[in-house]
Amino acid sequence: RAGYDARVTSRNLAVIGGDGIGPEVVAEGLKVLQAVTPGSFSLTSYDLGAERWKRTGEVLPDSVLTELAAADGILFGAVGAAPGDKTMPSGILERGLILKIRFAFDHYVNLRPSRIYPGVPTPLADSVTAGKEVDFVVVREGTEGLYVGNGGVVRAGTPAEIATEVSVNTAYGVERVVRDAFARAARRRGKITLVHKHNVLVHAGGLWNRIFETVAAEYPDVTTDYLHIDAATIFMATDPARFDVIVTDNLFGDIITDLAGAVTGGIGLAASGNINPEGAFPSMFEPVHGSAPDIAGQGIADPTATILSVGLLLDHLGLAEEAGRIEKAVLADVSRRSAGTKRSTSEIGDAIASAV
Amino acid sequence: RAGYDARVTSRNLAVIGGDGIGPEVVAEGLKVLQAVTPGSFSLTSYDLGAERWKRTGEVLPDSVLTELAAADGILFGAVGAAPGDKTMPSGILERGLILKIRFAFDHYVNLRPSRIYPGVPTPLADSVTAGKEVDFVVVREGTEGLYVGNGGVVRAGTPAEIATEVSVNTAYGVERVVRDAFARAARRRGKITLVHKHNVLVHAGGLWNRIFETVAAEYPDVTTDYLHIDAATIFMATDPARFDVIVTDNLFGDIITDLAGAVTGGIGLAASGNINPEGAFPSMFEPVHGSAPDIAGQGIADPTATILSVGLLLDHLGLAEEAGRIEKAVLADVSRRSAGTKRSTSEIGDAIASAV
Numbered sequence A, B: 001r002a003g004y005d006a007r008v009t010s011r012n013l014a015v016i017g018g019d020g021i022g023p024e025v026v027a028e029g030l031k032v033l034q035a036v037t038p039g040s041f042s043l044t045s046y047d048l049g050a051e052r053w054k055r056t057g058e059v060l061p062d063s064v065l066t067e068l069a070a071a072d073g074i075l076f077g078a079v080g081a082a083p084g085d086k087t088m089p090s091g092i093l094e095r096g097l098i099l100k101i102r103f104a105f106d107h108y109v110n111l112r113p114s115r116i117y118p119g120v121p122t123p124l125a126d127s128v129t130a131g132k133e134v135d136f137v138v139v140r141e142g143t144e145g146l147y148v149g150n151g152g153v154v155r156a157g158t159p160a161e162i163a164t165e166v167s168v169n170t171a172y173g174v175e176r177v178v179r180d181a182f183a184r185a186a187r188r189r190g191k192i193t194l195v196h197k198h199n200v201l202v203h204a205g206g207l208w209n210r211i212f213e214t215v216a217a218e219y220p221d222v223t224t225d226y227l228h229i230d231a232a233t234i235f236m237a238t239d240p241a242r243f244d245v246i247v248t249d250n251l252f253g254d255i256i257t258d259l260a261g262a263v264t265g266g267i268g269l270a271a272s273g274n275i276n277p278e279g280a281f282p283s284m285f286e287p288v289h290g291s292a293p294d295i296a297g298q299g300i301a302d303p304t305a306t307i308l309s310v311g312l313l314l315d316h317l318g319l320a321e322e323a324g325r326i327e328k329a330v331l332a333d334v335s336r337r338s339a340g341t342k343r344s345t346s347e348i349g350d351a352i353a354s355a356v
């Protein structure tokens, strides 16, 4: 699927609404997609998530994975039962569905842009953000690290239980994501920060460091920086404007992007792409937020993160102009939002769809 | 060393100033210690850290470890060479000194209190903190997890390199720290939050969950909560007042406490104790911040975190009244600080020492 042709008029988009607010926000994402590229996508919806698992015991049937593999892209809402729901064992959906797709489709670039849109309230003090442009992207490795599911339990349930988790990092896996991140930094403001914890995780950290420095030598115009993950969280709260591109491993990327979403105005705005840059498999685009069962069904979820994820999808498919229109329409919409007036999920979708 | 007797008049305190601002802030900590417990401690200083390593190639000689084991407590400043200093391999001091002591002396409770002192500026917006009391403590496991140094490298330096890190978690290790945390919650506001990532790290997460719930059953008056580490960083930035006691593993604890320090007014105020609650080995008290080579030697480092760490030391040694006087003096001092007037390291130490 390498070399998309922007003139191709019909592409297949697989749609996984999921649970909770997932289907609600995805509906608005599709509304905007339709507005910006009328008739260009044919959609196939897949019923997956906690509800399906409860009904059928199935998480992701092989036949569905095979169908998804034939799509040009995947739009994913969110999955997950209510937090207190003990009938759903932890990890079933995460590992059986989200991570299964990320690994099966070799989504090694987990791309998570963050910016503070003018006018959007953030939890940070004015002194931290005033007059500064906060606009960065985290390139999170998506197929290795502690997410490989490599670990186990000995003497389960006893006072002598031992549980291990193994972080697996390969030169192959680290190099390709570091290269992607440097290429992005070169196209952006030319600054890249490696986030790790190499003073403690010396084996994995040494590998990340070595490859980061090797690739850096090929990009003399890109300024490099290194932060331990703990220090990175400090700067995320006290000086997020310092970041341009962050490259990091799967777990540190998970952590830093939720924090990034929070400090830049809430994960209601945080989009993400699970990308296989070569196009060997379809890439998957999803809001960073979860299924938020507490507000599901009320039509009050913010669909912006999903709409921005549709923008990332279009960009990935070579439709940069269309992606730019979404970004611009969102920018205009969010800066008009005011704390006083709450719009419904579909009102926000309508407004952005009519503005693109 | 169990059962300290508060009437004992002389205790041995081992002092490791370290590098950079370490010795500067430790000097003020000792000034306050002397003011609040005149003549009660005899001090032995140890020259350890980057400077010593460069001079002698030694990190922590066995003979020093043996001497430290005989102390009643350890006050630690900070160690570390300048960030750009490539002569010092990453991890040498961290693993050879700090972690070596934490593991050798079985410091399984890494205690890190955080509070927003009235009047202290934080990077958070008023809307997040106004009218709320932010006062919580993180109980970080200190002897397991990804910090065990269990990992390795295959085909080092080649394009086929594989690096692993193994997180080791035992029922023994998890239960003792979870028990400590519940006991603290029962003595505080009766709320405890487990932070982990059990939807991905199902083996370790399952163990933490099981033990957390088992111990919770013994504390019907303590309210329990669970957050994934990524969500925990969001709440730390948007609603830190929700926390009372957080219990978590070694790495997640490292990350969340740096962020906690940042959002509550800076790691210049963040104290910590590496505690062996049974007193089988001496406990070690240290500011959360590092050696800050960039401001070393200028007499401008804030010694407050070290002074508060002395308070934790006294509390651990059964001198609760004296510890309370330090806490009170710091509270009074920090709320009088104003952005305009900068005091030197020793001026702050003097002020607090004369107020205790």
Ligand SMILES: CC(C)[C@H](C(=O)O)[C@@H](O)C(=O)O
Pocket: A094, A095, A098, A099, A254, A288, B199, B200, B230
């Ligand atoms: C749901 C979970 C498996 C996932 C992750 O940890 O990657 C989520 O937190 C995310 O960031 O997309």
Ligand SMILES: CC(C)[C@H](C(=O)O)[C@@H](O)C(=O)O
Pocket: A199, A200, A230, B094, B095, B098, B099, B254, B288
């Ligand atoms: C210096 C380092 C080994 C240490 C840690 O990771 O525990 C530090 O960050 C801390 O939090 O005390």
